[in-house]
Amino acid sequence: xxxxxxxxxxxxxPGGSLRLSCAVSGFTFSDHYMDWVRQAPGKGLEWVxxxxxxxxxxxxxxxxxxxxxxxxxxxxxxxSLDLQMISVQxxxxxxxxxxxxxxTRAHYHMDVWGKGTTVTVSS
Amino acid sequence: xxxxxxxxxxxxASVGDRVTITCRASQDINDxxxxxxxxxxxxxxxxxxxxxxxxxxxxxxxxxxxxxxxFSLTIxxxxxxxxxxxxxxxxxxxxxxxxxxxxxxxx
Numbered sequence: 001x002x003x004x005x006x007x008x009x010x011x012x013x014p015g016g017s018l019r020l021s022c023a024v025s026g027f028t029f030s031d032h033y034m035d036w037v038r039q040a041p042g043k044g045l046e047w048v049x050x051x052x053x054x055x056x057x058x059x060x061x062x063x064x065x066x067x068x069x070x071x072x073x074x075x076x077x078x079x080s081l082d083l084q085m086i087s088v089q090x091x092x093x094x095x096x097x098x099x100x101x102x103x104t105r106a107h108y109h110m111d112v113w114g115k116g117t118t119v120t121v122s123s
Numbered sequence: 124x125x126x127x128x129x130x131x132x133x134x135x136a137s138v139g140d141r142v143t144i145t146c147r148a149s150q151d152i153n154d155x156x157x158x159x160x161x162x163x164x165x166x167x168x169x170x171x172x173x174x175x176x177x178x179x180x181x182x183x184x185x186x187x188x189x190x191x192x193x194f195s196l197t198i199x200x201x202x203x204x205x206x207x208x209x210x211x212x213x214x215x216x217x218x219x220x221x222x223x224x225x226x227x228x229x230x
Contacts, residue, residue: 047219109172
């Protein structure tokens with residue numbers, strides 16, 4: 001069974017740092033791109049960033065709202081994806097989801113999601 | 124950035140009704156469009172990619188159509204378990220962007 005399990009969410013003060021993790025199982029993690037998506041309370045979905053696979057040099061993409069503050073990394077040997085967050089702001093308060101990206105006929109689409117982990121930025 | 128606009132923002136329909144949600148992109152995205160369903164308090168689930176291809180395990184009452192900048196998601200016969208918010212998303216170019224969502228309620 002394909003599973004993605006996020007962890008690391010907590011209450012953090014503005015300006016602080018936090019590291020989220022996504023542990024995966026049930027598929028060959030190293031083959032896939034992976035995304036982070038967040039959802040602020042009562043709001044819609046917002047894409048945060050993407051990690052490409054080894055075949056694409058582990059390159060990353062970020063939303064403008066987090067570029068320079070958030071860093072996505074992955075450990076293929078441990079089937080895990082991380083989101084390092086620094087200089088967090090109240091606007092970063094959200095549920096953070098990791099999602100598997102599958103390539104089908106050149107369509108790179110999110111097809112499996114984790115249950116999410118909650119980050120609250122407040123003093 | 125490509126803006127995604129969904130309509131309506133909410134709708135109420137009866138079990139068995141045919142329901143259609145529209146998604147418009149601010150520029151041509153070919154068929155690089157996905158649809159997601161999110162039930163209250165739950166993570167999103169993937170329904171459709173490539174504008175019209177169903178993800179594995181998705182009931183056949185869901186279908187997607189469109190290309191270019193105009194897309195639609197249709198539920199052919201609305202079921203009680205379809206009460207949820209639906210989002211479209213373009214993956215033609217970065218940053219990936221979502222529509223604002225359409226909340227579907229059962230009368």
